[in-house]
Amino acid sequence: MLLQYIGHTSPECVQLPCQRLNSAPKATDEVAGIREAETVHLLLNQHAQEGQHTAQGAYSPEMLARASTPPNPTEPLSPFQYSRLLLENFNFFSWEKRPKFDLVKKNEKLLRELRNLDNQICRETHKIAVIYVAEGQEDKNSIFMNSSGSRAFEEFVAGLGWEVDLELHTGYNGGLETNKSTGSTAPYYATSFMEVLFHVSTRIPAIEKDSITKKLRHLGNDEVHIVWSEHTRDYRRGIIPTEFCDVLIVIYPLGNWLYRVQINPKPEVPFFGPLFDGAIVDHLVLPRLVRATAINAGRAINSLKPMFRTYYEQRAQALETIVQNYKELTTFEDFAAKVMAPAPAKSPLVLRRSAGPSGSEGGSPQLGSTLAAALLDSDSGSTPMQHHHPRPRPATVSSSAGEQGSFSFRGVPEHHAIPAPQSHSSSPVPN
Known part of the structure; x- marks a missing residue:
């Protein structure tokens, strides 16, 4: 429309008197044939290149899926690694969650309460x-x-x-x-x-x-x-x-x-x-x-029964009873130490006493892991859990480590390892 308007208002722009500016030019038959042949040649060339690329890609190693290799199994640093990691992911170690998260006392009554909780209906x-x-x-x-x-x-x-x-x-x-x-x-x-x-x-x-x-x-x-x-x-x-x-x-x-x-x-x-x-x-x-x-x-x-409680109310009441009866009051530092490192490391004096005549340590290097597994045993506090560490118990065990009889009730994971308080030379050393 613009070219037609220009040709109407400005006749000097028109090249031929009888031809409008917006009309298509007339191509000769010779030019049209050349253009058509070039177009067909380009399309055939593109089709051939695409077929060649597809054929090469079918056998190319880069186009084949590589077999995924399973990750190498790594032995956890301690029996509490995954439980500490779980607690860390749920942000239970933050100071704000401290009033809502406690350790519970491990004894036979607690285990019986947990078994009763598992037997309750959940629907x-x-x-x-x-x-x-x-x-x-x-x-x-x-x-x-x-x-x-x-x-x-x-x-x-x-x-x-x-x-x-x-x-x-x-x-x-x-x-x-x-x-x-x-x-x-x-x-x-x-x-x-x-x-x-x-x-x-x-x-x-x-x-x-x-x-x-x-x-x-x-x-x-x-x-x-x-x-x-x-x-x-x-x-x-x-x-x-x-x-x-x-x-x-x-x-x-x-x-x-x-x-x-x-x-x-x-x-x-x-x-x-x-x-x-x-x-x-x-x-x-x-x-x-x-x-x-x-x-x-x-x-x-x-709904007419005055003492009727739904299944989730009964379960919540059972959990609240367990927490109230078996909660162990601890400071934040003691709580973090018991969760992060339930089996404390041996002090230098204990290591020196357990060393042999040649100066080598008489205990096993896996003392902390073995003792930590023993502390979580549901049957006895002196028998190590075989599914955690099947290693034999060491000959020398510090009696202070056996007092750590608490574990986390709501879970247990590891992100930042906090070592347990070390014993000093001025502290009494158990024989």
């Missing part, structure tokens, strides 16, 4: 009763004598969780026995923060009267009951007498793979969901919705 647990009521059954004995349910009921139970072998199951068992007296399998559901076990009435054997009593003891003590009723009349609470059953969830088949859900909680139980009384649910989402409703019902019931 939320629920046990839920699942009862099958066939058509025409209106009493407790006939309901508990059911050893199997309908196909729709079995599909519903399969959707609640996965079957686990009670004899081999290591998770939450909901009070069921491992000797198969309360059944061999049970539906189980778990996440990272929760475990749920379902007491299914058809899974627990009930052949004799005592078996029915045992089944009633397991099912009746559950706070949440899920009842699958194929009877023509609605299910009544009094059919299975129990003081528990704070929440009753009843499922009625309607046909066309639809089900009506009846929720009957006690008056004091707060509201929960996601299902509500009278909901119509499709069979594809019925197990998941009923399971979520039963879990939330259990949480609502637990």
Whole structure:
């Protein structure tokens, strides 16, 4: 547009009277052929060079991946190297963290408390009763004598969780026995923060009267009951007498793979969901919705208990009890010395006493490491830990080193080695 404007306003700039400035020049056929041949030649040359470079790179050692060599294993300077490094990375050695970080006394009571802490549950647990009521059954004995349910009921139970072998199951068992007296399998559901076990009435054997009593003891003590009723009349609470059953969830088949859900909680139980009384649910989402409703019902019931504490509150209380009962009050200097160098070095006088006639030291050069490993032994303070240092104990050991019987409870690493206080010639030397 600019060239056209210039040619219109300034005719003296136009080279030919009938040609505008913005019109392309007419190239001759000879020039066009030469340009085309040069372009084709350049493209073919580039293609050949790229192919040659690719072929050379495929066999070039520089283009091949080099095998990574594993690092050479290095023996730690002391058994406490990695633990000190961990503490240093978490900044536990800073002055600001000193009021929140202490050593604990090592004894059998502490080890017993730690074992009890490991045995505590670390997830939320629920046990839920699942009862099958066939058509025409209106009493407790006939309901508990059911050893199997309908196909729709079995599909519903399969959707609640996965079957686990009670004899081999290591998770939450909901009070069921491992000797198969309360059944061999049970539906189980778990996440990272929760475990749920379902007491299914058809899974627990009930052949004799005592078996029915045992089944009633397991099912009746559950706070949440899920009842699958194929009877023509609605299910009544009094059919299975129990003081528990704070929440009753009843499922009625309607046909066309639809089900009506009846929720009957006690008056004091707060509201929960996601299902509500009278909901119509499709069979594809019925197990998941009923399971979520039963879990939330259990949480609502637990909120009414004045002394109820969650699993993380119980674990935090156990940790606080260990810290309060077994904390060792030390100064910052003594604390750093015991963590950085739990086994102090031998003083010059002790070295001179342990030297032989030729002036050589009679003790082992690995005295500090061996003694430090012995101090961490959970069974005895005089037996070295074989997984730290399998070397034999030295013949001469300073008795002052055996008094360092403390270790760090929350961890133990190394970044800056702080030597332990050295003994001076004026200090008393143990024999």
